[in-house]
Amino acid sequence: QSVLSQPPSASGAPGQRVTISCSGSSSIGTNYVSWYQKLPGAAPKLLIYKNDQRPSGVPDRFSGSKSGTSASLAISGLRSEDEADYYCAAWDDSLGRQFGGGTKLTVL
Amino acid sequence: QVQLQESGPGRVKPSQTLSLTCTVSGGSISSGDYYWSWIRQHPGKGLEWIGYISSSGSTYYNPSLKSRLTISIDTSKNQFSLNLNSVTAADTAVYYCARDLHNDYLDPWGQGTLVSVSS
Numbered sequence: 001q002s003v004l005s006q007p008p009s010a011s012g013a014p015g016q017r018v019t020i021s022c023s024g025s026s027s028i029g030t031n032y033v034s035w036y037q038k039l040p041g042a043a044p045k046l047l048i049y050k051n052d053q054r055p056s057g058v059p060d061r062f063s064g065s066k067s068g069t070s071a072s073l074a075i076s077g078l079r080s081e082d083e084a085d086y087y088c089a090a091w092d093d094s095l096g097r098q099f100g101g102g103t104k105l106t107v108l
Numbered sequence: 109q110v111q112l113q114e115s116g117p118g119r120v121k122p123s124q125t126l127s128l129t130c131t132v133s134g135g136s137i138s139s140g141d142y143y144w145s146w147i148r149q150h151p152g153k154g155l156e157w158i159g160y161i162s163s164s165g166s167t168y169y170n171p172s173l174k175s176r177l178t179i180s181i182d183t184s185k186n187q188f189s190l191n192l193n194s195v196t197a198a199d200t201a202v203y204y205c206a207r208d209l210h211n212d213y214l215d216p217w218g219q220g221t222l223v224s225v226s227s
Contacts, residue, residue, distance in 0.1 A: 034213040049213035087155055091211045097157040
């Protein structure tokens with residue numbers, strides 16, 4: 001059981017903006033949050049690091065934020081290829097690296 | 109650019125040891141302030157971090173797996189390895205290796221390898 005909580009599902013129509021939350025205790029409050037996109041049959045892809053930084057090559061439609069013990073991933077201008085599972089992650093000083101349970105994003 | 113590739117048996121019998129190797133190419137496993145992690149995904153489930161090792165051999169394991177787990181590193185071969193003993197069907201998963209910037213991100217990842225535990 002992870003210390004990070006995500007909604008199991010999210011959805012939006014093409015062009016819309018969706019937000020996926022990630023809540024936890026001190027692990028988020030004191031450590032960086034990263035976000036990963038997981039497509040079926042593919043390795044997870046880093047989307048956001050250091051709470052709100054995008055690696056080169058990740059579209060600016062993806063953005064991250066953190067406030068207190070919660071973090072969020074926002075995807076604007078939703079596209080069909082964004083349909084995937086999304087995971088947040090953070091270091092927990094007692095348990096090591098923790099992943100959220102994952103959120104399945106459906107593009108309607 | 110750095111790339112990682114997992115290798116090892118696709119099937120392991122119950123009670124035996126699951127052994128996987130991750131080969132790092134495009135860069136030295138000893139360079140930078142990186143750690144080297146193993147992560148798994150059970151069928152239809154989420155991601156689970158297994159543990160990591162530094163280039164100097166320091167390790168940190170998931171407490172839930174610690175009693176069965178050994179992660180080692182061979183800097184001369186640019187490889188790190190996972191050994192998980194006394195496996196059961198619950199260890200059936202896709203296993204990934206990844207470069208780990210401790211307290212930050214995992215990137216890049218290997219493509220993953222499916223390991224099934226069955227007799």
